[in-house]
């Protein structure tokens with residue numbers, strides 16, 4: 001099993017990141033949808049939706065939303081939010097989405113860069129392109145590799161509920177690798193996260209090869225312009241030609 005199939009599906013992943021900022025996520029979505037001038041009749045896929053924080057809010061704003069994620073636990077959790085215009089399904093982003101073309105696909109909060117093989121990376125862009133209408137938007141909200149290299153802190157302890165997570169980070173072969181050790185429910189666990197340090201150029205290449213043009217890069221969730229050295233995020237806006 002790959003690390004991203006097991007770790008994201010455990011309750012401990014959700015405990016470690018339980019301080020996720022919903023207000024920031026909602027403000028980001030509000031700004032993003034108004035920037036894209038997406039009419040309320042639009043249909044949006046939240047690709048790698050996790051526990052649905054963006055999907056649920058997009059639906060509250062009036063959009064029709066399909067949230068997709070590989071984690072069965074997360075999709076199971078999200079089923080309680082479903083309505084006529086909000087559906088969730090287990091789906092691997094490397095596979096073609098069995099759905100009529102939509103107006104936008106969002107991949108948010110570094111939900112890319114997990115695969116060892118470049119072919120798998122390419123498959124993500126292919127499947128997004130396949131499920132978008134011509135002129136449709138693809139928002140890929142990714143880390144800024146330069147910024148990650150600059151601010152990396154090697155060791156940290158994080159206390160959440162009763163669990164102390166011991167986290168060490170390093171950069172290895174163009175990846176940021178986070179090693180996560182903790183004891184919970186009477187057992188010792190050791191998981192890791194490994195995300196490829198794609199550059200804005202390598203991302204653009206995948207996009208162009210799959211019929212997209214990049215029309216904007218923002219550098220943070222307030223949608224300030226991207227600065228290679230200082231921006232915490234690399235939020236790519238692509239349009240399918």
Ligand SMILES: C[S@@+](CC[C@H](N)C(=O)[O-])C[C@H]1O[C@@H](n2cnc3c(N)ncnc32)[C@H](O)[C@@H]1O
Pocket residue numbers: 004005008009047048049050051052053068069070071074091092093094107108109110111114
């Ligand atoms: C960093 S989390 C972000 C979740 C969500 N977008 C958010 O902002 O809360 C990454 C998500 O990607 C999902 N994921 C990992 N590999 C995947 C794959 N191959 N296909 C679909 N989803 C995947 C994980 O299960 C996890 O929910």
